Amino acid sequence: MVTTAIALHMKVAASFLPTAIKFHYNFNLRDIANIFTGVLYANNETCPNANQMIRLWIHECFRVYGDKLVDYTDINSFKKIVTDVVRKGIEGLSEDIIYAQPNIYCHFAKGLTDIKYMPVSGWDRLKSLLDEAQDRYNDYVGAINLVLFDDAMSHVCRISRILESSRGYALLIGIGGSGKQ
Numbered sequence: 001m002v003t004t005a006i007a008l009h010m011k012v013a014a015s016f017l018p019t020a021i022k023f024h025y026n027f028n029l030r031d032i033a034n035i036f037t038g039v040l041y042a043n044n045e046t047c048p049n050a051n052q053m054i055r056l057w058i059h060e061c062f063r064v065y066g067d068k069l070v071d072y073t074d075i076n077s078f079k080k081i082v083t084d085v086v087r088k089g090i091e092g093l094s095e096d097i098i099y100a101q102p103n104i105y106c107h108f109a110k111g112l113t114d115i116k117y118m119p120v121s122g123w124d125r126l127k128s129l130l131d132e133a134q135d136r137y138n139d140y141v142g143a144i145n146l147v148l149f150d151d152a153m154s155h156v157c158r159i160s161r162i163l164e165s166s167r168g169y170a171l172l173i174g175i176g177g178s179g180k181q
């Protein structure tokens with residue numbers, strides 16, 4: 001995995017160069033460290049076998065590199081790069097397990113009170129968990145009414161991962177009225 005991570009980093013750094021619009025496309029060794037920091041959230045229940053470990057590693061690659069990408073052409077190029085690098089670097093993997101969707105890990109996948117970094121079993125389960133969290137928030141704090149479609153749910157999981165990590169941060173880029181607040 002380490003060799004594959006280095007190969008992925010080299011391809012990403014060479015493929016996605018900073019421009020005036022994509023000024024944040026700066027990739028360094030901290031990105032590799034962030035991938036493995038995310039992998040270290042796992043335990044034996046999260047990754048019972050090698051395929052699940054590679055699935056988690058791919059998820060972390062998408063969180064570290066993929067979340068910086070701003071347009072669909074870059075995202076699709078990144079998906080192809082990850083697929084090629086994993087096929088070349090890691091042998092004996094089961095692609096139907098690794099690339100099954102959704103590939104989302106979060107700290108509340110087993111329940112809001114069971115804090116473990118686990119994979120989300122499906123969109124329906126994630127929606128019920130987030131609806132429950134929203135209902136709890138509305139009962140105790142105030143009224144918030146989020147529309148939870150697939151992209152919104154994956155963004156909530158990304159934000160949760162950032163908040164759970166030590167020294168986690170996010171740079172929100174977008175025009176006014178795009179929902180950054």
